[in-house]
Amino acid sequence: MKIAVYPGSFDPITNGHLDVIERAAKLFEKVIVAVIHNPEKNPYFNFKERIAMIKAAVPHCKNVEIDSFDGLLVDYVRTKKARSIVRGLRAVSDFDYEFQMALTNRKMASEIETVFLMTDYKYSYLSSSFVKQIARRGGDISGLVPPAVAKRLMKAKGAK
């Protein structure tokens, strides 16, 4: 259980994601936070911004790397010689989606195991889209996202 990949859009990273990263960093020797490069999906923050915000948020975990990928997740995981995919489960969450993804990945790469960790219940209500919605309407998002994200979301709002 040396290396694990924690994939996501991170559009933007929230304190819930950070919580999962910190938990995974204690379990695995190395955790690779892997930002999905899906230009078709029209993200709120572009690829570079999303990576920059993660970098600003996780300097305190020594065994955490930040990377990105396009193509198939399991291919990326194999490239990295990782054997585990980390996913956070929230008490308020969409199991169906997580299970579909985990079962599909297992079907394509049976040697890779999806490991589910439970987010702190403090963050059980948090999602990137909720954070963006609150910011768009002028709500206070400090406490929901790392400081660098809060700053950018506020700036983005001003610009739009």
Next chain:
Amino acid sequence: MKIAVYPGSFDPITNGHLDVIERAAKLFEKVIVAVIHNPEKNPYFNFKERIAMIKAAVPHCKNVEIDSFDGLLVDYVRTKKARSIVRGLRAVSDFDYEFQMALTNRKMASEIETVFLMTDYKYSYLSSSFVKQIARRGGDISGLVPPAVAKRLMKAKGAK
């Protein structure tokens, strides 16, 4: 428990929404039906139409006001000196979304309580999007929505 806000897109109001309004009107001294003004979301009926249809449907509740807001719901609730947000729960429903919204609102305004009322099971299958889908395909929607809405939906269909 004087004033409660019942927020929604109401695109359009259904008999399920009406049922919740009537239940809330018995519990609270004043219920404000507050239409969310979200131009980005590209609603089927424009803002004025949605308000007009609610007005046509609820003249019989004396302690019900119809209003609208943009920005953050909790800010609006505070402006109205209300302390409660009303939401309908359907037996067939998306708790996850409701819980995320309620928990997020509580995080931002702990003095405001979300109060969930249960829709009549007759309406447990009803949603604005289902009604629009049925109307678009030529189905009979009387019994699902107030008469004024049925009329407009039929007209809208003809025009499109």
Next chain:
Amino acid sequence: MKIAVYPGSFDPITNGHLDVIERAAKLFEKVIVAVIHNPEKNPYFNFKERIAMIKAAVPHCKNVEIDSFDGLLVDYVRTKKARSIVRGLRAVSDFDYEFQMALTNRKMASEIETVFLMTDYKYSYLSSSFVKQIARRGGDISGLVPPAVAKRLMKAKGAK
């Protein structure tokens, strides 16, 4: 919305129940915490103990009464001239049971409304049976239940 009944077995009362009581006490003029007297169910604490523990926990809410009932809940609610039943919803919870109960009560007494409040997410994992299970196995339950309950649970454990 003068009077509400908050029914339950309270075997024993937890901090989650207390949280609901405090929220309800802000919404209603009077909240009656009503302990169900169901001798057939073989509770852990007897009827008097359960009431005593609630009394020890809620002296700070002036508009909260503690009472008990047997027979049908809706009959009791009518006797008390209340119009609302309060129930707590936890993010981790059994909606099905709550919905069955609420729909059955509505069927029997359509003038009585069940009002669902959301427990603080801090208590989303709490239930009386979990608390008893932890106490039985020697776990620390302070923080999960009011002090008087913690004391009795520890004593009960010693005696058994």
Next chain:
Amino acid sequence: MKIAVYPGSFDPITNGHLDVIERAAKLFEKVIVAVIHNPEKNPYFNFKERIAMIKAAVPHCKNVEIDSFDGLLVDYVRTKKARSIVRGLRAVSDFDYEFQMALTNRKMASEIETVFLMTDYKYSYLSSSFVKQIARRGGDISGLVPPAVAKRLMKAKGAK
């Protein structure tokens, strides 16, 4: 799709069960309502009473037979030369249990198909145990169960 078996404890039969039987009777040439004989489970009504109450409730469906079985459901279904098992799904329901049962039966007898029908939403809150609980506490159960069941439940209550 000649013959279908509708298995259950029917302790006692409710109007929700009846609704499923009537729906199934329109779909299949013959529907066998099959009461599970599980003496270990300590039912409220004994085996004969449960069958008698079903018989009193369904004389109006000509292609409905009432029978009983012990042992394995799929063995019974084979004996009856049936190919389908009917189960009712309620909007408020335990899918997990139904799915476990259906998947287990398929594992043991792949030629037998479980067919799920949706109960009328009027009965979505109904279950045998709720009915018994209401009757025990003196509630009005007419409208929830067939008349013969209501009569017996009232009598049983008086006797106990």
Next chain:
Amino acid sequence: MKIAVYPGSFDPITNGHLDVIERAAKLFEKVIVAVIHNPEKNPYFNFKERIAMIKAAVPHCKNVEIDSFDGLLVDYVRTKKARSIVRGLRAVSDFDYEFQMALTNRKMASEIETVFLMTDYKYSYLSSSFVKQIARRGGDISGLVPPAVAKRLMKAKGAK
């Protein structure tokens, strides 16, 4: 129970759909696989392609017809003199959507029954959108879809 309609977008047909078709074909005298013609929804494969792929996949079921419809499903079902709508339920699935649709259809046409069949657990994770997502990212989709679909998806990918 002569004729059943199995409606869907089938964009594209998966092995999970095929599994449901085969199960339905054993239960009913005739099964009509009915492709929804919804030009507004911007499907991945056009109408003709979707029908062609179904035709290539189901030649082995003699009592299966392939057809299409626009307008209201229940109107189409009536036209075909069918009395049943078939839907597959997956262990990993969206009951809410299925229930809304089934209850809405029943409201509009009470004589038509929705019959739910359980997909083989092998396909519990499968959906058309997952298959497209995997293909788009270069994953191996043989085993998830009929051969003709796999071929087209690969070709479509190359073209785009």
Next chain:
Amino acid sequence: MKIAVYPGSFDPITNGHLDVIERAAKLFEKVIVAVIHNPEKNPYFNFKERIAMIKAAVPHCKNVEIDSFDGLLVDYVRTKKARSIVRGLRAVSDFDYEFQMALTNRKMASEIETVFLMTDYKYSYLSSSFVKQIARRGGDISGLVPPAVAKRLMKAKGAK
């Protein structure tokens, strides 16, 4: 991530449990299968039998130990110097229970992480109680449990 504890009643061990053990054994340096000693719960197989059946089933995993505990799980985990609790998630499963347990354990021992692994979908319908129910009614349980368990279940049935 050296040592993990996989706790359970294992009354009896099923092929689903075995699947989780094998997955965990690949992730962790050592996996301790820990049988809960709860005499109050009146298990079907006694404590020794349950342990013997696990031992017979897992000789092929070199880094798997079989042990037992009473008292609090987190205390036991600490004694073993483990930092992880392993739990299997089934597509057909009770998340609520798992989440309550995981959150309660985290509350009591924040340094211990619960790691959820997904059972093979082949076993998504399997549970110890289902296996016992099938065996009791004379069904074929080979394929659901390890051979030693099947033998004992058959013998137990004969004796009872």
